[in-house]
Amino acid sequence: MNSKRLYFVLIGVICLLFVALIGGTFATNKLLTSRATVLTSSKAKNQALSQEQVSLTKAKKDLKTYADLQTIARAVVPEDKNQAEAVREIVNIAADHNITLATINFPASTLGATATGSASSPSPTAVAPKVNVNSKANGLSQLVAVPSIPGVYELPITIVSETTKPVAYDRFIGFLSALEHNRRTAQVSSITITPSATNRGSLSFTLSIKEYIKP
Numbered sequence: 001m002n003s004k005r006l007y008f009v010l011i012g013v014i015c016l017l018f019v020a021l022i023g024g025t026f027a028t029n030k031l032l033t034s035r036a037t038v039l040t041s042s043k044a045k046n047q048a049l050s051q052e053q054v055s056l057t058k059a060k061k062d063l064k065t066y067a068d069l070q071t072i073a074r075a076v077v078p079e080d081k082n083q084a085e086a087v088r089e090i091v092n093i094a095a096d097h098n099i100t101l102a103t104i105n106f107p108a109s110t111l112g113a114t115a116t117g118s119a120s121s122p123s124p125t126a127v128a129p130k131v132n133v134n135s136k137a138n139g140l141s142q143l144v145a146v147p148s149i150p151g152v153y154e155l156p157i158t159i160v161s162e163t164t165k166p167v168a169y170d171r172f173i174g175f176l177s178a179l180e181h182n183r184r185t186a187q188v189s190s191i192t193i194t195p196s197a198t199n200r201g202s203l204s205f206t207l208s209i210k211e212y213i214k215p
Contacts, residue, residue, distance in 0.1 A: 086211055089182055090159060097175040100162040107156055143213060155211040156189075163194070166202035179209060187212070 087104050094101050143153035161167060167175075172193075180188060187210045196202040 086155075086157065090157075090179070093178045093182065094175060096178065097167075097171045099167050099171060099175055100165040101159060102162045103158075103160045105158040105160070146212070151214055153213045155213060157209050157211055159205075159207040159209065161204045161206070163204045166196035166199060166204050168202055172203060172205060176207075179207075 083106055090104055091101065143155055146152045146154055176188060176191075188207055189210055190208040192206040194204045196204070
């Protein structure tokens with residue numbers, strides 16, 4: 001083999017090595033790109049799992065922290081409207097403040113003639129409906145759903161004082177405060193006051209209050 005022929009052989013070998021190098025580089029780059037994608041996906045999944053683990057740990061901690069929340073809510077918000085009990089509590093509060101009530105009115109019932117909608121006297125048993133208290137219809141009749149609190153209902157109650165026995169202003173304020181601290185009569189929504197014609201320091205009143213219930 002002469003030198004010229006050897007030269008062309010070497011040139012051919014170099015070209016083949018160059019092509020092989022380019023091909024190897026391309027294949028290696030493709031493999032690295034594929035592995036990088038897999039690694040990125042694995043990191044993302046690992047991060048998501050870590051976040052879920054943190055959320056789960058926090059949820060378990062919250063469950064432990066607020067384990068008694070449902071019990072507390074049941075203690076604060078009654079589970080039934082129990083009109084007789086509501087009347088009894090209102091009458092007792094009025095008696096504590098030396099106030100005589102004329103009527104305690106409830107909304108008209110949707111259960112027919114067997115249920116009464118008002119109490120003409122403040123007797124604790126005057127407004128107890130003569131229906132099945134365990135029925136679902138009875139549990140929700142006369143109630144209005146509270147839009148911002150799912151599952152909670154309100155029962156409007158109107159309290160009218162005895163006009164012939166006007167109330168001193170300070171006793172009226174104490175009566176209001178006691179109503180708003182009672183678990184059944186939590187909110188006074190409106191007040192109408194009529195000063196006494198004979199004693200400007202005394203008054204008669206009409207109150208609209210709301211009893212909150214979570215059946």
